[in-house]
Amino acid sequence: MINKTLRILIADDQHFQRLNIEKILNQLGYFSIAPVHSFDEIETLTCCPSKPFDLLIISTALVADLEIDLEAFCRDNPLIHHALIYDSRQAQLPPMPEPLPPVVQVSLSGTPGSESLKQLMAMINPPPQRHGLQVLSWLRELSRGRVS
Structure with a gap:
């Protein structure tokens, strides 16, 4: 079952890109989404102690003119659990190592698609892992007609 309480932050300077990503996430069942259009807004939302964001989806174009190591910012910020960093070209998600590290950082060379x-x-x-049907022993005995 989808954890609908995951908090997601979408950061892109292009309104259409934020809207498109949010729409895809809504179709996947995620609705706790905060779209922002500047790095200042990200800093404001992640600077003071509050509930962390489970995922930050951010365009590199947002910090292109700033001297910010975006990967280090995401990795070192305790209020960002996972990060997806992308630029404006189309790409596919690269395979991830198993088991996943505590903070997943994925870099795409394109806008994330569906x-x-x-x-x-x-x-x-x-x-969630599905477990096989567990039959209670007393129910098994009842079905065999051995319970008095």
Whole structure:
């Protein structure tokens, strides 16, 4: 079952890109999404102690004119659990090592599409393991007619 309480921050200077990513995430069942259009907004949302973001999806174009090591910022910020860093060209999600490190950072050479986001969310929020049907012993005995 999808954890609908995951907090996701989308940061892109292009409104259409933020909207497109949010729409894809909504289709995947994620609705706790905060879209922002500047790095200042990210800093504001992640500087003071508050509930952390489970995922930051950010365009490198947002910090192109700033002297910021985006990977280090995401890795060192305790209020960002996972990060997807991308630029404006199209790309696919690269395979990830298993087991996943505590902070997943993925860099794409393109805007994340539906399949890339689906794969990423499956890594961050894996479906629960299904266990086989467990039959209670007294129920098994009842079905065999041995219970008095």
